[in-house]
Amino acid sequence: MTARSDIPPAGWRDWLTTDTPQSRTQARLGRAWAGWTAFRRNRLAVAGLLIVLALVVVAALAPVLAPYHPYAQDLNGRLLPPSLAHWLGTDAFGRDILSRLIHGARLTLMIVALVAATAPLAGLAIGTAAGYFGGWVDTVLMRITDIALAFPKLILALAFVAALGPGIENAVIAIAITSWPPYARIARAETLTVRHADFISAARLQGASSLRIILGHIMPLCVASLIVRTTLDMAGVILTAAGLGFLGLGAQPPLPEWGAMIANGRQYVLEQWWVAAMPGLAIFIVSLGFNLLGDGLRDVLDPKGD
Amino acid sequence: MMIDIQDLQIRFGQGADAVTAVDGVTLSVREGESFGLVGESGSGKSTVLRAVSGLNDEWTGRIAVAGTEQGAKRPRGFYKLCQMVFQDPYGSLHPRHTVDRILAEPIAIHGLGDADARIVRVLRDVGLGPAFRFRYPHQLSGGQRQRVAIARALVLEPRVLLLDEPTSALDVSVQAEILNLLRRLRAEHGLTLVLVTHNLAVVANLCDRLAVMNRGRLVEEMTVEELRRGAAREPYTLQLLRASQGYDRATAESFRDYA
C-alpha cells in the first residue's frame, strides 16, 4: 500500500475543514484554519494585524528601509520641516526623523516582545497555581498580586528604574514586573471556572498529577484570554516605555526610542511640531494596531458572547 | 466483594451551614454485579460515588475496593482498578483536546505502551470508528461524547466502572444505545458496574440489584426482580415507583415528603 492518509483528498480547503481529520496535525491545522476564517471576517482586526506585521517588517529591514543613518547629524539642517529629502523632517540635531522612527521600531518591538514573553507567563503560572490549589496557596499568591496591583504601574516602574538605573533593559524589566498581576488575576479567574469541571475531575481520576493537570488541562483554557489581554496591553506597554523614555529614564540618547524622541521635540512643539508629532503618530498607529488585533482575537479565541 | 462501604458519613460546610450529604450508608457490591443507586436529586448518590472514586476525600467510615481498604488519597494503581463516567457529556470532555488526546492521556499517565493500538481498540469497543479519533468534542453529538467518555474510562482496563447518571442528558434513542453498549461491555470485560440514576426504568434495564437513597440515607435495598414486581417495602420507594409510571392526577395528590 502506498496510499498516504495525509495527502489532501480534494483540495486543501476541504482537507482543512473536514469533520473527520485523519491525523493530529490535520486536526490542529483545521482548528487554526477555522480560527483564521473567523478572524478574517473582522476587517478592523485584519487592519490591526497588518499594522503589527508592518511593524515587524520595518524593524527587520530597518537598515535597508531607512534613507539615512539614525545617528547621522547635520547641524546645518536642524529642525527642517517635512520635505522630499526628509519626508518627516529633521530633529534638533539635524537627524532624519523617518530614519530614526524606522530604527526605533526595533526598540519598540523588542520592548513589546520581551514584556509579552515574560509578564503573561509569570501571571499564568501564578494565577493557575493559585486557582487550582486554593487554600493558603491562593491566599498568599493573591495577596502578593493585590499588593503589586495596588501601585500605579508607571509609578512602580519609575521606582524600579530609579533603583536599577535608567536604561532600556531596566525599563523592560520594570514594565514586566509591574504588568504581571492582571494576568495572574485573569488566569486565576479562568482556573476557578474550570477547576471543578468534570473533565478536570476525570483527569484526576486517571491519576494525573497536579502539575500535569495545570500544564495540560488548565493552561490551554487560560491562554486564549491571556493572548487577547496581552495584545490589548501592548499599547499600554509601548506608552509606558515611551513615558519612561520621555522622562529620560528609559532608552538613553542617542537611541531612537519613540518616547525619548517626543521628549526631545517638546521644546519645539509650537514652531517645529513635526519633531514631537511624528513619533507620537507612530506610537498612536502601533498602539491602535495592537488594540484592533486584540479585539479581533477576542472574537476568535474567547467567544464568550455566543 | 468488589466494593464494600460501611457507615459512610460525608458532611459539607462548617458550623451552622453544615449539611450531612451522606448519613451512615452501608452497602456492598459483588464482583461482576451491576448495582443501581437511585434517589431524587440531592439525596447524596453522586456524593457516595465521588467518595468511592477518590474525588472527595472528606469522609468518615470505611470504603474498600477489591478487598483493599481505601484512604483519602489513592495510590496511582487504584485508578487502573476503578474508573468513573460523568453525567454531562458536554462537561466531561476537555474542549480543547481531540478524542485522540483525551484517550492518550491515561495511557501516558500510567506509562502503558502501545498507545496507538490501545486507542484504536477502545474506540472500536465503544462503537466509534477510527474516523472519530481526531475530532474535537464540539464535532461530536451528545451520544458520541458519552461514548468517548466511556472509552476514556475503559482505556485503563478497570474492573469497576462508576456511572453517574450516564444517560440523563441524552435523548431516549441515544440512551438505549448507551445502555446496550454498557451491557455488552460489562459482559465482555467482566466489569462491576455502579449506576447512579433517578430513573428506575434504567436501573431495571441494566442492574441486578439496587439501593434507594433519600436525604443522605439508604432507605431500602432490593433486587431488580423485586423492583419489577413492585415489591418494595418502604413507602418512599413505593412513592418513587408510582411517580415513575407517568402522570396521574390522583396519585400526584397522594405524594408526601419523607424525611
Add this chain to the structure above:
Amino acid sequence: MTDDAPLLEVSNLRVAFPTRTGMAEAVRGVSFTLGREKLGIVGESGSGKSMTGRSILRLVPPPGRVSADRLAFRGEDLLAASPRRLRDIRGRRIAMVMQDPKYSLNPVMTVGRQIAEAYRVHSHAGAAEAKRRALEMLAAVRIRDPERVYDRYPHEVSGGMGQRIMIAMMLIPGPDLLIADEPTSALDVTVQMQVLAILDDLCSQRGMGMIFVSHDLNLVASFCDRILIMYAGRVVESCRASELHTATHPYTRGLLASLPRIGEPPGDLPVLSRDPAWLTAGLEA
C-alpha cells in the same frame, strides 16, 4: 375577535437561522390548531420543539426568522400585531414557562413582589390588592407558607419551588394559553407530578389551553390530551395521547420501543434507525 375561533391556529410555520452555509431551518412547516386542551409536543433535542413554542410569542432569538401562512391567536394575526399589541398579549393572554426558573426570575427582587408586579402590569390594581392576589396564587401552586416565601429572593428557594413560583407569576394575569417548555424537566419525579397537577387543575378550572413541550414521551402521553411528534423541524405524526401506543410512524414507534420499562426483563433495547425519508415526508395536522 370571535369567541368560537380556535385558541390558536398555526399553519406552515417556519423558523430559520442564517448560517455560514445558508439558511438552516429549525422548524419546517408546522401546522396545528389548538382548542381549550393540553397539546403535547414531543421529539428529540434539536427537533424544533422550543422554537415552535417560542415563535408563537415571537420570542425566537435573533437572528432567527419566523414565517407562517397563518399564526393567529383567537382569530387575531400574531405576525401582523404591533410590538405594543404583542407586549399586551404576552403575559396577559399567552404566558410562557421555561425550563430553568433561575433565568426567568429577577435575582434582586423578592419573588412575591415579582408576582405582584406581574399582576399590576396587566390589571392596574393597587399594591395591597396585588399582594393579596400574589399570596393567593402562591397558595394555589401549593407553596406551603406563602407569607414567608413572598419575601424570599430567587436564590433562596429550591429548584422545585422556583419553578412553582415561575408558574404562579405566569398564571396570575389569567392567560388563555400557556406555553410550557420542559417546565418540569429539571425537577424530581414527585415534584414534577405535583407541578403538573397544578397545571392540570388550572386548565380544567379556567378553561386555559396549553402547549406542553417535552422530550418525555411517557409523561406527555399521560398528561396531555393530544400529541404532536416532531422530527427534524416537522410534525411527523399527531395523535390523541391515549392512542400513542397505536402510533404508526416508524419514528414514533422507534422512540417508544427504545424506552426502558420497569416491568420488562433486562435485555438490549431496540435502537432507532433513522430513515432519510422522514426528513421530507411530513404530515400536516
